[in-house]
Amino acid sequence: MVDLESNRRPNTDEESPAIFKKAVRPVTLKFEDVVYTIKAETDGMSWLRKNTNNSDSDKLILKGVSGVVKPGEMLAMLGPSGSGKTTLLTALGGRLGGKLSGGITYNNKPFSNSMKRYIGFVTQDDFLYPHLTVTETLIFTALLRLPNTLTKAEKTLQAEAVITQLELTKCKNSIIGDELLRGVSGGERRRISIGQELLINPSLLFLDEPTSGLDSTTAQRIVKALWDLANGRRTIVMTIHQPSSRLFYMFHKVMLLSEGNALYFGNVSDVMNYFSGIGYAPLVAMNPADFLLDLANGLTPDESSENKSEVKQSLALVLEENSCDCNNNQFHDSSSVDKKFGKWPTTWWQQFTVLFRRGVKERKHESFSGLKIGQVVAVALLCGLLWWQSDTSHLQDQIGLLFFMSGFWGFFPLFQAIFTFPPERKMLEKERTSGTYRLSSYFMSRIIGDLPMELVLPTLFITITYWMAGFKPTPVNFFHTLLVLLLLVLVAQGMGLALGAVVMDQKSATVLGSVLMLSFLLAGGFYVQHVPDFIAWIKYISISNYSYKLLLGSQYKESETYQCENGANRLCLVGEFPSIKSTGLSGQVNAVVALAIMLVFYRLVAYIALMRIGVTKK
Numbered sequence: 344m345v346d347l348e349s350n351r352r353p354n355t356d357e358e359s360p361a362i363f364k365k366a367v368r369p370v371t372l373k374f375e376d377v378v379y380t381i382k383a384e385t386d387g388m389s390w391l392r393k394n395t396n397n398s399d400s401d402k403l404i405l406k407g408v409s410g411v412v413k414p415g416e417m418l419a420m421l422g423p424s425g426s427g428k429t430t431l432l433t434a435l436g437g438r439l440g441g442k443l444s445g446g447i448t449y450n451n452k453p454f455s456n457s458m459k460r461y462i463g464f465v466t467q468d469d470f471l472y473p474h475l476t477v478t479e480t481l482i483f484t485a486l487l488r489l490p491n492t493l494t495k496a497e498k499t500l501q502a503e504a505v506i507t508q509l510e511l512t513k514c515k516n517s518i519i520g521d522e523l524l525r526g527v528s529g530g531e532r533r534r535i536s537i538g539q540e541l542l543i544n545p546s547l548l549f550l551d552e553p554t555s556g557l558d559s560t561t562a563q564r565i566v567k568a569l570w571d572l573a574n575g576r577r578t579i580v581m582t583i584h585q586p587s588s589r590l591f592y593m594f595h596k597v598m599l600l601s602e603g604n605a606l607y608f609g610n611v612s613d614v615m616n617y618f619s620g621i622g623y624a625p626l627v628a629m630n631p632a633d634f635l636l637d638l639a640n641g642l643t644p645d646e647s648s649e650n651k652s653e654v655k656q657s658l659a660l661v662l663e664e665n666s667c668d669c670n671n672n673q674f675h676d677s678s679s680v681d682k683k684f685g686k687w688p689t690t691w692w693q694q695f696t697v698l699f700r701r702g703v704k705e706r707k708h709e710s711f712s713g714l715k716i717g718q719v720v721a722v723a724l725l726c727g728l729l730w731w732q733s734d735t736s737h738l739q740d741q742i743g744l745l746f747f748m749s750g751f752w753g754f755f756p757l758f759q760a761i762f763t764f765p766p767e768r769k770m771l772e773k774e775r776t777s778g779t780y781r782l783s784s785y786f787m788s789r790i791i792g793d794l795p796m797e798l799v800l801p802t803l804f805i806t807i808t809y810w811m812a813g814f815k816p817t818p819v820n821f822f823h824t825l826l827v828l829l830l831l832v833l834v835a836q837g838m839g840l841a842l843g844a845v846v847m848d849q850k851s852a853t854v855l856g857s858v859l860m861l862s863f864l865l866a867g868g869f870y871v872q873h874v875p876d877f878i879a880w881i882k883y884i885s886i887s888n889y890s891y892k893l894l895l896g897s898q899y900k901e902s903e904t905y906q907c908e909n910g911a912n913r914l915c916l917v918g919e920f921p922s923i924k925s926t927g928l929s930g931q932v933n934a935v936v937a938l939a940i941m942l943v944f945y946r947l948v949a950y951i952a953l954m955r956i957g958v959t960k961k
Contacts, residue, residue, distance in 0.1 A: 369414030369576050370449050370461060370546040372435060377445035379405040379430055379603075404430050406603040406659075407445070412596065414546075417569060417579040419586065419611075421632060422600035422639050428582040429467065429551055431600070435580060436464045436549045438776055449547065456686060459778035463540030467551040469532045470769045472705045473521040477511055477535055478502070480519060483701045484539045487779050490688040505538040508568055510561075530557045537565065541572070548572060550581035559587055566590050588630040601639040604659035621661050687781065694784035702792040710796040716803075722751065723804040727811025734813055738905050742922050744812055745894040746869040749887050752801055752828055753835045753860055759797075760839025761852045763789065764953065768847055772956050786950050790840075797836055801828045815898055823897040831890040834938050835860075837945030838886065844952035863887040872925035886941065888926070889934040895923060896931045 380401045405427050412418045420428045433439040435447060437454035449458055471480060481502040489498045506515050511534055519535070520526015527535070537553055553569070554562035570593055573579045583590070591597075597614055599607040607614060615631060618624065618638065625634050626644050634644075638658060641651025687694075730744045764771070775782065805825050814820065839856060846852040866874060867887035874882065882888040901918030918928055 368461065368546050370578050371414060372412045372547060372578055372580065373446070373448050373451070374435060375409045375446040376407045377405050377409070377431065377434060377443070377447065378403065378407055379434060379439065380442040401442070404603050405434070408600070408605045410598055410605070410608045412578050412580055414576045414578050415573055416595040417573040417593070418581070418596040418598060419594040420580070420582045420598045420600060421635055423636060425602070426600040426639060427603040428600055432549055432551055432580065432582050436462060438464065456778065460688065461546040463543055463545035463548040464777060465537050465540050465550040465553055466773060467555065469536045470773050471519045471532060471535060472701070472770070473519050473524050473526060474705050474708060475701070476516050476518050477527065478506065478515045479704065480535060481505060481538055481542065483697060485542050486697045487694060488543050488688055488777070491690070501542060505541050509534040509538050510564060511535065511538070530561050533557060534565065545577065547578045548580070552582055552584060554583060554586070554590070562590060566593050585636060586632050588632065591630065591632045599635050599639055601655045604655065605662055606639060606655065606658040607635070607662060686778070691781060691784050694780040695788050698780065698785055698788035699792050702788055706792070710793065716800070719800045719804050720807065723807035726808045730812040732813035738917070738920055739922060741812070741814070741898070742895070745898070746867065746891055748828065749831060749867065749890040749894055750864050752831050753863070753886055753890070756797060756832045756836040757839040757856050757860055758853065760836040761843045761856055762849060763793070763840055764843045764949070765847050765849045765852065768956060771953070775956060782950070782953060786953065790946065797832055798829055801832050820897060824894065827890065827893040827897055830935070830938050831886065834886050834941045834945070837942050837949070840949040841945040841952070844949040867891050868926035869922060872921065886938070889937050892926050892934045893931060895926060896928055899923065899928060901928050
């Protein structure tokens, strides 16, 4: 006979860090008859079925699951793939939308945004910035998520305590890495993700497969740390695929799921006796977790010919008849939210500064890459050589360079900006769902963080090309041209941000951006000077049209003249030159106002599009 208590209790001789000893506000998690439904996938001809009942196409993922987890308890949810473990965990964590019914309460109160401050949620996938070190990752998380009742030094110490507890000391100065960049191991990445949630000293902690990809010793250390948390009056809920017997007996409660049904919910110490009592006892000594997973798959201990579906259905019915002990428990209200805390742990400015610093550290390798600088310098030199010291006697050539500049600096920042938000969607969703920061602080830090390189590159380009190409050699004309170019870059960047945020798919956004910018170029007034009326409206929303007009205005005035016939002294007005006349040199202020409106509008669209990401589903 196995001594359940001696196996379940981990060795607590080691001193736990202070982070695990801090008093927390206990949270009792109760869920009753939780049902979750999704739309089932149908074939492409389903639209032909006129009399289809919508309810027939719904698929039940959770079928009336109930349970309760009290402070000081650690619940493990077991089951084969597709049993509904992650769905139930996500629902309990307040992150699941759709047709969810049943009661889920925290100290007898429904989920609220303020409850986020007390909940930690570790997802199955690790979403981390690859170019940050382990220490930087945890310190930035601490600075964002820990309240202002702690000083910056105390937050840093808390991050270091987590590094020690999770045995990350040896790799604390290593970068995280990803598929293309060598960094820490997969097991270390998993521990870093868990450490980010441990930082906030949660009252209620959810973990989706926390031991996935870890060796048995590391998994033991992780569960031991979680046991320490539960021992401090915290509530721990996790999914786990196939724990060893040593891990299994460290849990207080276990829930066995199969096809959305609960087959068992109760104490770990009672699970084998429960199934023995209803006629399912293992014939040989084995890991209880393996035995439970066999039952969840419909496999009986004697390997009888009994139908697997019937086995699972009968086990679910027996549990329902016996009813779980959650209905017989007394639920006490421990004041789920401490009123002295606001919705956000830190101020807007603190969030902005931390996000700005983190963003610069993560993207500096990309923003200041030699390849990007070399590309701009090469194009600038090529333009300078092709248009070497041109003058007004070659007015068409000069105009062609100005239009090329409006096109190049429309496309270049557009495609750079398209790749801003899609790669960060998962990270933004993870942090926003956890209530880490305001969307506005993230958005502003991201926009301002990218500005230096966005403005340095066009400045470098115009500094090289302007003097080589023979434009007007006066400071006024030079800075006029530079300012127009910078305004164009900011507007094109805003358009890229909006496309990336709305579409959230890099390939689709790139194709859409190419089509839109090409349309703007064609309607910009250089290629086609007599645009048909039915499509002429495009020029009023064309970035290229307004920027081209402003670039022309930076070099020419209507009253200026140029040599209009080779070998002759005949002079003509610049304003009457066909390529200039079609666009016009008047209306410069209107062009600036139009671009300024676009600059604000595109960023506003991007912000509104991002608002749908990371919003807690209720």
